Amino acid sequence: MTTLLIAEHNGLELTSATLSALTAARQLGGDITLLVAGDNAQAAAEQGAQCDGVSKVLLAQDASLAHDLAENLSALIMAIADGFSHIMAPANSVSKETLPRVAALLDVGQLSDITAVLSDDQFQRPIYAGNAIATVTSHDAVKVITVRAAAFDKASLSRGTASIETVEVPADTALSSWVNDELTESERPELTAAERIVSGGRGVGSGENFALLEALADKLGAAVGASRAAVDSGFVANDMQVGQTGKIVAPDLYMAFGISGAIQHLAGMKDSKVIVAVNKDEDAPIFQVADYGLVADLFDVLPELTEKL
C-alpha cells in the first residue's frame, strides 16, 4: 500500500490542512509520497521532507502549475499516479476541483470529505449537511480521497529527511487559462486553521458593522467568519462563509453573532469545541448547539465583551 498525498501550500510552507490530511494518510499505514506542485515550490517541498511519515517528496515546478488549473494539475497527477493505491488531498478548493478529474481519468469513484479512516478501504464521511454519517467501502483498486481537515489532528514536523525528487511536468493542456485573482487580504488567522473564530450573520446588518466583530477577533487572536446570508448581502467576502457549502471549521472557540443556526451553517461549525451564540431571538436554533447562549442584542454585547476581555 502506497499513498500519494497532494500538498496544499503557499510556495513557502504547507497549509495546516495538508498536515491534517497527512494524519489521515498515516492512519492507512503504507508509505507516503508527498506531491508538491507549483511554479515556485522548493521551500514547501523542503518543509514536506521534514514531515513525520513522509518517505519521499515529489517536486513539480513549472509555470503551467502557477494557478492550480485543474486541467494541468490533474494531468500531472495522472503522469505519476501509477503504483499508488491511495491518492489523497485535503478537501480545499484546489483538490475539490482537481481530484474528481483524476478519479474519472482512473475510472474510479471518489470519496469526498472523509472524517474517519476505518481501514484501507473503509471510511466515514458526512452526508446531508452532516445530518448523517455514512460508512462506505471503496471497491476500486485506487482510492481517491479528499480529507476534511477539521476531523484530523495536524501531523507534526520533525527533522524527517525524506528525499526530494524532481518530476517532469506534462505540457500545458491549454484548455483553460488564468486571468486574475482577487484574494482577500487579511492579517488575521486563516479560517480553517484558526483556534478561535468570531462569526457574524445577517443580524450584523452591514459590512461596516463587521468592524465590531473584527475588534473582538483582534482581542482574541481569532479569525472572522460569516453565514451565507452575510456573504450574500455583501457584508463580507465569499471566502468567509462557514457551512455545508463553505468552509468547515472546528476551532476551540466559535462565537456566533446574529446567526440563526440553519442546518447548512451548523454543518460547517458544529464540531467546534466550545460554541457561544449571541442572538436576540431566544428560540434561534443556534442555541441548540451552543454551550453558552446569550439572548441579547449583539450591538450591546460586542462592545462590552471586547472592552472587558
Add this chain to the structure above:
Amino acid sequence: MKILVGVKRVIDYNVKVRVKSDNSDVDLSNTKMAINPFCEIAVEEAIRLKEAGIADEVIAVSVGSNASQEQLRTALALGADRAILVETEGVVEPLNVAKALAQIMAQESPDLVILGKQSIDSDNNQVGQMLAALTQRPQGTFASKVSIADGSVSVTREIDGGLRTVKLTMPAIVTTDLRLNEPRFAKLPDIMKAKKKPLDTTTFEQLGVTPKQHIQLDKVEAPAARQGGIKVSSVDELIEKLKDEAKVI
C-alpha cells in the same frame, strides 16, 4: 449556442433528514423533494443566457427515477426548452452520472454545460469535474460569474482565498456556486405550458453506459448529538464561563 444543464432530484433543503432505524440509509419516505439548489442556479444561468440572446436552446437533463420528471418539468417551466431523463432506479454514483452526461454531450454537442457544484444530499462535489475529464474539456467550478465572448467563457470562481477568474475554451463545463444568481420562481401559466414541452426518456443501456459500483454504502448513522448548553444572563457571566469553565480564553 446550446446549453445543457444538470438537474438532480434531492430532498428539499429545508427538511432535516432522519436516519432509518436499521441504519441502512436515511429515510426519504414522505419527504418533500425538490431540484438541488445548485442545479436551480444552473437552470437560471442558462435561461438568462438565453434571454440575453447568447443561447438559443437550453436542455435539462436528469439521471434518476421516473419521479425526477417532476424536477425536469419545473426546469421546463422555468424556461428550459426540452428535457431528457436518463431513467434508472436507486442511487447513482457521480462517475456513472458523468458517463451518462458525457454520452448526452456526444449526442447533443452543447457549447456549454452548467451543473451545480454540489448535491446537497450526497455532498459529493464531483460530477462536473468528472464530466470535464471524461470529455477532455475545461472546467470552471464554483462559479460566481459567467460571461461569454468570442467563443470562450470567462468564469469567476469562488476559491478558498477569494475569487479567481479563468478563461475556458468551449465547449466547457461550469459548476455553479451560490452567488452566481438568484433563481426565479416558476409562474403558473409557465407550469401549464411546460406540460407540453418535450421530455424524452432514455436509459444507461441505450446510452451504451454500464454503471459500476465503486463505493458501497455500509451504514448510515446519526451524528453524535451535541450536549445542550446553558444560557448566560450577562457578558460578565459569559466571560467567567469561558475563562473558568471552558478555559478557552
